[in-house]
Amino acid sequence: MTMATTQKLPASRCELGEGPYYDPQADTAWWFDIVGKSLFEHRFSTSETSEHALPRMASVVAGTDDGRQLLAMEDGLYLRDLADGALSLLAPLEADNSATRSNDGRVHPSGNLWIGTMGKRAEWQAGAIYWFDGAELRPLFRKITIPNSICFAPDGRTAYFADTAVNTIWRVGVDARTGLPSGEPEPFLHEKDLPLGGHFDGSVTDADGVLWNAAWGGGSVSGYAPNGQPVRTYEVPAAQTSCPAFVGPGLDRLLVTTAWEGYDEAARASDPGSGFTYVIDGGFKGRPEPQFRLPTAT
16 A cells, blocks of 8 residues: 545535546546536636536546537537537437446547446446547447446557456557557456455556556555556545546646445445545656547538
8 A cells, every 4th residue: 555645626525426537738627426417627726626517417528629528428429618518419329228328438549539338227238338539439349337447558559448347457459540449358457456355447547558447445546557467556535436537737646536326324424535536646657638539520
């Protein structure tokens, strides 16, 4: 266990905090309360947090090259106008299936998106992982129960993803130009690799290719080298840690979302830090997230 200063951000408690993203130019972090249908915006320069209501559940936000945002929502992939919050649909995402919603996702270095879906009640193998280039939405992997840990090696040649329900992270070779798989997935991390227990949830890779994973139920974030060897573990003051993102001018801090989803009153009382969003001062070697590459005519 590595000791580090952990700061709680001034933001409302999330039932299901998820999908953090950092905009280095604005020094601003974004994340969601999926169940609460809210998008949070925290400006580090002023230590102020705003909460934006959304019309439906959403789970992934990414920057674009024209100042808008890409949002993965329960029924589609949308562009959000930063000025007024207006949403415009880019592509439906299982819109004909009201039982599913978007979950974990991330932009590949090529500028294309990987996005996962899952059952709203985590129904067994009801989800999938898709690839999206702004025009085509292509299924990559079916029969996923809770897709998580979607992230990529810095050179764009390896992708990672988890199914939290079976507590395994896989890796697969991908085309660095497109982010499309070039091989078959192979297991990378197993339940035994979690230092404090729990389940593999969201992950992000740093400049050295270390995968940093938030352990749902483990109250921690752990780093794993590209060969799978553990690097460091940081404890978080909330058991249900959900997803990390590098933040700060040097991308050397780690923002971590958490959740109180599924807790009764007794569980909330025993885990008072649950649902809040934290920043770990751990001297990380982060890297900026790629922007989503919009089609020319959009």
